[in-house]
Structure formats: C-alpha cells, structure tokens
Amino acid sequence: VTGLSVLQMELEALRSIYEGDLCFRELSPVSFQYRIGESGDPKAFLIEVSWPETYPQTAPVISMDAFFNNTISSAIKQSILDKLMVEVEANLGTAMTYTLFEYAKDNKELFMEKQPVNTVTSVSNSIAIGTPDVPASKKKDKKEQLSKTQKRKLADKTDNKGELPRGWNWVDVIK
Numbered sequence: 001v002t003g004l005s006v007l008q009m010e011l012e013a014l015r016s017i018y019e020g021d022l023c024f025r026e027l028s029p030v031s032f033q034y035r036i037g038e039s040g041d042p043k044a045f046l047i048e049v050s051w052p053e054t055y056p057q058t059a060p061v062i063s064m065d066a067f068f069n070n071t072i073s074s075a076i077k078q079s080i081l082d083k084l085m086v087e088v089e090a091n092l093g094t095a096m097t098y099t100l101f102e103y104a105k106d107n108k109e110l111f112m113e114k115q116p117v118n119t120v121t122s123v124s125n126s127i128a129i130g131t132p133d134v135p136a137s138k139k140k141d142k143k144e145q146l147s148k149t150q151k152r153k154l155a156d157k158t159d160n161k162g163e164l165p166r167g168w169n170w171v172d173v174i175k
Contacts, residue, residue, distance in 0.1 A: 007051060010095035017098060024101075030055075033066065034101040036108050043112040045069050045080070047104055049097050056095055059088045072115055080104070080111045 011029055018024035023035040030051040037044025046066040052058055062084050064077040087103050088096060104111065 006056065006095065010056075010097060013095065014097055032097060034104070035068070036101075036104045036111075042071075043108065043115055045072055045077075045108075045112065047080075047084070047101065049100060051097075056091075056093055059085070059092065060097065060100075062088070062100070072112075076112065076115050079114075083107065083111065 007030065014024075014032065015026070018034075025033040025035075027033055027048070031048065032050075033046055033048045035044055035046050045064065046068040048063040048066055050061040050063070052061060062081055064072070064081060069077060084100055084104065087100055091099055
C-alpha cells in the first residue's frame with residue numbers, strides 16, 4: 001500500500017463521513033478544518049489538521065491559528081493542542097483525522113472549561129454576580145505594569161494587526 005493511496009482512502013472517508021456537515025471544511029486535499037461547537041457557541045473552536053507527506057507515519061500538523069479562534073486564550077489553545085497530540089501519538093500509523101475531530105467533539109466541554117465566555121450579556125451578568133475570574137475593570141489594567149501573562153492576554157485579544165476585535169470595549173460601555 002503506497003502512502004498516497006492511504007491518504008486517498010482517508011480523504012474519501014472524510015468526505016463521505018462529513019458530507020453535508022457544516023462544521024467540516026476541506027481546505028485542500030491534505031488540509032481540513034473542523035468547527036467544534038455551533039457557530040453561535042462562545043466555546044466553539046476550530047481545529048485545522050494538515051497532512052505532511054509522511055502522514056500517517058508522522059503526526060499531522062494541528063493548528064488553532066484560524067481567525068475563528070481569536071477569542072480563545074493561547075493557554076487554552078495550547079492545552080487543546082497538547083491533548084490532541086496525545087491522541088496523535090496513540091494513533092500514529094493510522095488514519096487519524098476523523099479520530100482527532102471526534103475526540104475534540106467529545107471533549108469540547110473539558111477543553112474549554114477554563115475559557116471565559118466573552119459574549120456581552122454574560123460578561124455583564126458575571127460582573128454583577130461577581131465571578132472572580134472575569135477582570136472587572138479593563139481600564140485599571142492599563143495604568144499598572146502588565147505582567148507577561150496580562151500582556152499575552154492582551155496580545156491574544158488583538159488580531160495580527162494589533163487591532164482589537166469589534167466589541168472589545170462593550171463591557172466598559174455597559175458599566
């Protein structure tokens with residue numbers, strides 16, 4: 001069995017399994033995206049899996065750099081990638097793209113449990129309730145010296161041009 005036909009078989013399998021699944025996107029015959037969660041779900045995220053030439057003997061490239069994930073902290077992205085890599089190790093040598101997508105779907109809540117929900121309403125509610133992990137004041141942070149973690153969080157909130165995503169300051173407006 002040549003490497004190509006294994007990939008070809010996996011590609012066909014993915015196309016038939018996810019046919020009509022709006023969460024699945026074939027970016028190229030060796031690169032796929034899968035959205036875990038509904039499009040309106042604040043805890044939804046996108047996983048991108050790309051096959052190097054030596055796949056499945058070597059690990060696929062798993063990325064969470066999609067713009068869709070720009071509200072997810074880098075720590076959470078890293079922990080999701082770490083967990084997926086454990087699955088990759090366990091499945092080396094086999095067609096694993098489907099396995100990875102399904103594993104991510106099954107573990108979505110676990111993966112995202114530490115992700116704060118960033119929709120406007122829930123942020124304003126949680127401030128009223130007084131949830132400790134939501135920074136109550138965004139303005140105060142800017143005057144103090146920012147720690148590395150805070151700088152990283154700030155960088156995560158901006159897109160690659162340093163622009164803040166639409167709505168980043170809505171919380172302040174509400175207050």
